[in-house]
Amino acid sequence: MNSARTTARPATWEIPTPLGSFTALYSDTGLCGLSFPRTSSRASQETAPPARRCEGEVGTWMASTRAALEDALSGRKPGRLPPLDLSAGTPFQREVWRAMLSIPPGKTMSYGEIARKIGCPGAARAVGQACGANPIPVLIPCHRVLASGGRLGGFSGGLDWKRRLLGLEGLSPG
DNA sequence: AATCGTCGTTCTT
DNA sequence: AAGAACGACGATT
Numbered sequence: 001m002n003s004a005r006t007t008a009r010p011a012t013w014e015i016p017t018p019l020g021s022f023t024a025l026y027s028d029t030g031l032c033g034l035s036f037p038r039t040s041s042r043a044s045q046e047t048a049p050p051a052r053r054c055e056g057e058v059g060t061w062m063a064s065t066r067a068a069l070e071d072a073l074s075g076r077k078p079g080r081l082p083p084l085d086l087s088a089g090t091p092f093q094r095e096v097w098r099a100m101l102s103i104p105p106g107k108t109m110s111y112g113e114i115a116r117k118i119g120c121p122g123a124a125r126a127v128g129q130a131c132g133a134n135p136i137p138v139l140i141p142c143h144r145v146l147a148s149g150g151r152l153g154g155f156s157g158g159l160d161w162k163r164r165l166l167g168l169e170g171l172s173p174g
Numbered sequence: 175a176a177t178c179g180t181c182g183t184t185c186t187t
Numbered sequence: 188a189a190g191a192a193c194g195a196c197g198a199t200t
Contacts (some may be wrong), residue, residue, distance in 0.1 A: 126182040154195025
């Protein structure tokens, strides 16, 4: 084996879907990022090299990522997710992200409810921040987190995406 | 609609 | 290291 770090830096992988081409980002321990399709307005910004092959465990991660994404985008419940590398987050953020993973498709929670669920009542606003820092939207379903009273709240990927993702699950808030 | 309380993160001293 | 500023909030007025 080569020195210290084997896999080295993350690799990107494009996942074409009917809604555009998503970009997955992998570290050596799992899926660490997923970005929405680039719109014509938003210019490109590739920081990691594209993966050349889909072999080994990373290959299986890619397969499960694509399957899960395709399921999610067609309104089906995703099956097994690839291992997620959430090491970039703070402990608080990771708790929020894990909590969101427990919201089933078609259901929603409020920012305040998430806050209480993770034992930080009163931290609703901080939860919102953490949602905005979610590195793996869609698969970590931050779109299922709404403001109180069923209001839509915000979405870092653009509210149009939030509405679209909710619509795929039969929901139409706000 | 405007305001205030709250809390984790990030940006400034 | 400490403080101010800043949100994908929530509750009150």
